Amino acid sequence: xxxxxxxxxxxxxxxxxxxxxxxxxxxxxxxxxxxxxxxxxxxxxxxxxxxxxxxxxxxxxxxxxxxxxxxxxxxxxxxxxxxxxxxxxxxxxxxxxxxxxxxxxxxxxxxxxxx
Amino acid sequence: xxxxxxxxxxxxxxxxxxxxxxxxxxxxxxxxxxxxxxxxxxxxxxxxxxxxxxxxxxxxxxxxxxxxxxxxxxxxxxxxxxxxxxxxxxxxxxxxxxxxxxxxxxxxxxxx
Numbered sequence: 001x002x003x004x005x006x007x008x009x010x011x012x013x014x015x016x017x018x019x020x021x022x023x024x025x026x027x028x029x030x031x032x033x034x035x036x037x038x039x040x041x042x043x044x045x046x047x048x049x050x051x052x053x054x055x056x057x058x059x060x061x062x063x064x065x066x067x068x069x070x071x072x073x074x075x076x077x078x079x080x081x082x083x084x085x086x087x088x089x090x091x092x093x094x095x096x097x098x099x100x101x102x103x104x105x106x107x108x109x110x111x112x113x114x115x
Numbered sequence: 116x117x118x119x120x121x122x123x124x125x126x127x128x129x130x131x132x133x134x135x136x137x138x139x140x141x142x143x144x145x146x147x148x149x150x151x152x153x154x155x156x157x158x159x160x161x162x163x164x165x166x167x168x169x170x171x172x173x174x175x176x177x178x179x180x181x182x183x184x185x186x187x188x189x190x191x192x193x194x195x196x197x198x199x200x201x202x203x204x205x206x207x208x209x210x211x212x213x214x215x216x217x218x219x220x221x222x223x224x225x226x227x
Protein backbone atom coordinates (compact mmCIF):
# COMPACT_ATOMS: atom_id res chain seq x y z
CA UNK A 1 0.00 0.00 0.00
CA UNK A 2 1.27 3.44 -0.91
CA UNK A 3 -0.80 5.14 1.82
CA UNK A 4 -1.29 8.83 1.06
CA UNK A 5 0.52 10.27 -1.94
CA UNK A 6 0.75 13.87 -3.11
CA UNK A 7 1.74 15.41 -6.41
CA UNK A 8 3.69 17.47 -7.14
CA UNK A 9 6.38 17.48 -4.45
CA UNK A 10 7.59 20.98 -5.28
CA UNK A 11 6.19 23.84 -7.29
CA UNK A 12 7.07 27.47 -7.92
CA UNK A 13 4.31 29.78 -9.11
CA UNK A 14 4.13 33.41 -10.05
CA UNK A 15 1.53 35.62 -8.41
CA UNK A 16 -1.81 35.18 -10.12
CA UNK A 17 -1.10 31.75 -11.58
CA UNK A 18 -3.31 28.80 -10.79
CA UNK A 19 -2.54 25.23 -9.92
CA UNK A 20 -4.04 22.04 -8.54
CA UNK A 21 -2.51 19.79 -5.90
CA UNK A 22 -3.52 16.15 -6.06
CA UNK A 23 -3.88 13.85 -3.09
CA UNK A 24 -4.58 10.14 -3.42
CA UNK A 25 -5.11 7.46 -0.76
CA UNK A 26 -5.44 3.72 -1.13
CA UNK A 27 -6.77 2.92 2.34
CA UNK A 28 -10.46 3.34 1.47
CA UNK A 29 -10.73 6.17 4.01
CA UNK A 30 -13.87 8.27 4.13
CA UNK A 31 -12.28 11.41 5.55
CA UNK A 32 -9.68 13.52 3.79
CA UNK A 33 -8.04 16.79 4.78
CA UNK A 34 -5.83 19.53 3.40
CA UNK A 35 -3.50 21.36 5.82
CA UNK A 36 -0.92 24.02 5.40
CA UNK A 37 2.18 24.15 7.58
CA UNK A 38 3.94 27.42 8.25
CA UNK A 39 6.84 28.08 10.66
CA UNK A 40 5.60 28.71 14.18
CA UNK A 41 1.97 28.13 13.24
CA UNK A 42 1.67 24.39 13.26
CA UNK A 43 -0.82 22.63 11.01
CA UNK A 44 -3.85 24.61 9.95
CA UNK A 45 -6.82 22.97 8.29
CA UNK A 46 -7.78 24.44 4.93
CA UNK A 47 -10.64 22.20 3.77
CA UNK A 48 -11.83 18.70 4.52
CA UNK A 49 -14.17 16.06 3.13
CA UNK A 50 -16.30 13.53 4.97
CA UNK A 51 -16.98 11.44 1.89
CA UNK A 52 -17.08 11.30 -1.88
CA UNK A 53 -18.79 14.35 -3.31
CA UNK A 54 -18.67 16.35 -0.08
CA UNK A 55 -16.35 19.16 1.00
CA UNK A 56 -16.32 21.69 3.82
CA UNK A 57 -14.28 24.67 4.97
CA UNK A 58 -11.66 24.43 7.66
CA UNK A 59 -9.86 27.18 9.55
CA UNK A 60 -8.14 28.94 6.64
CA UNK A 61 -10.16 28.30 3.45
CA UNK A 62 -9.83 31.66 1.72
CA UNK A 63 -8.08 31.50 -1.66
CA UNK A 64 -8.49 27.73 -1.99
CA UNK A 65 -11.06 25.40 -3.50
CA UNK A 66 -11.34 21.64 -3.27
CA UNK A 67 -13.09 18.76 -4.94
CA UNK A 68 -13.65 15.11 -4.09
CA UNK A 69 -15.12 13.49 -7.16
CA UNK A 70 -13.68 10.07 -6.28
CA UNK A 71 -13.36 8.60 -2.81
CA UNK A 72 -9.64 8.06 -3.16
CA UNK A 73 -8.76 11.54 -4.47
CA UNK A 74 -8.91 15.00 -2.91
CA UNK A 75 -7.84 17.98 -5.02
CA UNK A 76 -6.77 21.37 -3.71
CA UNK A 77 -6.91 24.28 -6.13
CA UNK A 78 -5.40 27.73 -6.04
CA UNK A 79 -7.20 29.92 -8.57
CA UNK A 80 -4.97 33.00 -8.29
CA UNK A 81 -1.88 32.32 -6.22
CA UNK A 82 -0.59 34.92 -3.78
CA UNK A 83 2.77 35.11 -1.96
CA UNK A 84 0.87 34.50 1.32
CA UNK A 85 0.10 31.01 0.02
CA UNK A 86 3.77 30.07 0.07
CA UNK A 87 3.73 27.09 2.40
CA UNK A 88 4.07 23.35 2.73
CA UNK A 89 0.78 21.62 2.01
CA UNK A 90 -0.13 18.28 3.55
CA UNK A 91 -2.96 15.99 2.69
CA UNK A 92 -4.25 13.52 5.25
CA UNK A 93 -6.89 10.83 5.44
CA UNK A 94 -8.62 8.89 8.19
CA UNK A 95 -11.06 6.05 8.57
CA UNK A 96 -13.32 7.99 10.93
CA UNK A 97 -13.72 11.16 12.91
CA UNK A 98 -10.78 12.68 14.79
CA UNK A 99 -13.11 12.86 17.77
CA UNK A 100 -13.33 9.10 17.76
CA UNK A 101 -9.60 8.81 18.15
CA UNK A 102 -9.04 7.90 14.52
CA UNK A 103 -5.48 8.35 13.32
CA UNK A 104 -4.87 10.74 10.48
CA UNK A 105 -2.40 9.47 7.89
CA UNK A 106 -0.40 12.20 6.22
CA UNK A 107 1.15 12.44 2.80
CA UNK A 108 4.74 13.60 2.23
CA UNK A 109 3.78 17.18 1.48
CA UNK A 110 4.01 19.67 -1.38
CA UNK A 111 6.35 22.64 -1.00
CA UNK A 112 4.82 25.59 -2.83
CA UNK A 113 6.54 28.91 -3.42
CA UNK A 114 4.63 31.84 -4.86
CA UNK A 115 6.83 34.63 -6.21
CA UNK B 116 -10.74 28.08 23.89
CA UNK B 117 -10.05 25.92 20.87
CA UNK B 118 -6.29 26.38 21.11
CA UNK B 119 -3.66 23.94 22.21
CA UNK B 120 -0.57 25.78 23.46
CA UNK B 121 2.72 23.96 22.99
CA UNK B 122 6.15 24.69 24.45
CA UNK B 123 9.01 24.99 23.94
CA UNK B 124 9.29 25.99 20.30
CA UNK B 125 12.67 24.29 20.06
CA UNK B 126 14.68 21.97 22.26
CA UNK B 127 18.25 20.71 22.22
CA UNK B 128 19.07 17.62 24.27
CA UNK B 129 22.20 15.54 24.67
CA UNK B 130 22.11 11.91 23.61
CA UNK B 131 20.81 9.82 26.48
CA UNK B 132 18.97 12.71 28.08
CA UNK B 133 15.27 13.24 28.66
CA UNK B 134 13.27 15.41 26.27
CA UNK B 135 10.11 17.00 27.63
CA UNK B 136 7.51 18.83 25.55
CA UNK B 137 4.47 20.40 27.14
CA UNK B 138 0.98 21.23 25.92
CA UNK B 139 -1.92 22.99 27.57
CA UNK B 140 -5.56 23.30 26.60
CA UNK B 141 -8.65 25.16 27.79
CA UNK B 142 -11.58 23.23 26.38
CA UNK B 143 -12.56 20.51 28.84
CA UNK B 144 -14.58 18.81 26.09
CA UNK B 145 -11.38 17.55 24.49
CA UNK B 146 -11.18 13.81 25.07
CA UNK B 147 -8.38 12.53 22.87
CA UNK B 148 -4.79 13.76 22.85
CA UNK B 149 -2.34 12.41 20.25
CA UNK B 150 1.26 13.32 19.59
CA UNK B 151 2.53 13.36 16.01
CA UNK B 152 6.18 13.10 14.98
CA UNK B 153 7.46 14.71 11.79
CA UNK B 154 10.90 14.08 10.29
CA UNK B 155 12.35 16.65 7.88
CA UNK B 156 10.81 16.40 4.44
CA UNK B 157 8.10 13.99 5.61
CA UNK B 158 4.51 14.23 6.74
CA UNK B 159 3.56 13.93 10.41
CA UNK B 160 2.89 10.44 11.75
CA UNK B 161 1.08 9.33 14.89
CA UNK B 162 3.52 8.58 17.70
CA UNK B 163 1.41 7.98 20.78
CA UNK B 164 -1.98 9.07 22.11
CA UNK B 165 -3.90 9.21 25.39
CA UNK B 166 -7.44 9.67 26.66
CA UNK B 167 -8.11 11.66 29.85
CA UNK B 168 -9.25 8.64 31.85
CA UNK B 169 -5.60 7.67 32.42
CA UNK B 170 -2.76 9.77 33.78
CA UNK B 171 0.07 8.15 31.88
CA UNK B 172 0.71 6.06 28.80
CA UNK B 173 4.05 4.55 27.90
CA UNK B 174 5.23 3.06 24.62
CA UNK B 175 8.90 2.16 24.65
CA UNK B 176 10.93 5.29 25.35
CA UNK B 177 7.94 7.59 24.80
CA UNK B 178 5.56 8.50 27.62
CA UNK B 179 2.57 10.83 27.75
CA UNK B 180 1.79 12.31 31.16
CA UNK B 181 -1.70 13.74 31.52
CA UNK B 182 -2.91 16.14 34.21
CA UNK B 183 -6.64 16.57 33.80
CA UNK B 184 -7.09 19.11 36.60
CA UNK B 185 -4.34 21.35 35.22
CA UNK B 186 -5.47 20.77 31.63
CA UNK B 187 -1.95 19.91 30.62
CA UNK B 188 -0.23 16.98 28.98
CA UNK B 189 3.36 16.33 28.10
CA UNK B 190 5.55 14.04 26.03
CA UNK B 191 8.63 12.57 27.65
CA UNK B 192 11.30 10.93 25.53
CA UNK B 193 13.64 8.87 27.68
CA UNK B 194 17.20 8.06 26.60
CA UNK B 195 16.85 10.49 23.69
CA UNK B 196 18.67 9.46 20.52
CA UNK B 197 19.83 11.44 17.47
CA UNK B 198 17.21 9.54 15.48
CA UNK B 199 14.55 11.21 17.61
CA UNK B 200 15.47 14.58 16.10
CA UNK B 201 12.20 15.73 14.56
CA UNK B 202 9.33 18.14 15.03
CA UNK B 203 6.68 17.03 17.50
CA UNK B 204 3.07 18.21 17.46
CA UNK B 205 0.57 17.73 20.21
CA UNK B 206 -3.10 17.73 19.27
CA UNK B 207 -6.55 17.42 20.75
CA UNK B 208 -10.00 16.47 19.57
CA UNK B 209 -13.45 16.10 21.05
CA UNK B 210 -16.12 13.48 20.49
CA UNK B 211 -18.11 13.88 17.31
CA UNK B 212 -15.77 16.36 15.68
CA UNK B 213 -13.98 15.96 12.40
CA UNK B 214 -10.71 17.66 13.14
CA UNK B 215 -7.72 17.84 15.40
CA UNK B 216 -6.52 21.07 16.96
CA UNK B 217 -2.76 20.99 16.59
CA UNK B 218 -0.15 22.73 18.70
CA UNK B 219 2.45 24.89 16.99
CA UNK B 220 5.15 22.22 17.11
CA UNK B 221 8.47 21.68 18.89
CA UNK B 222 11.64 21.14 16.94
CA UNK B 223 13.80 18.66 18.84
CA UNK B 224 17.48 18.18 18.15
CA UNK B 225 19.34 15.43 19.94
CA UNK B 226 23.09 15.88 19.90
CA UNK B 227 25.27 12.84 19.39
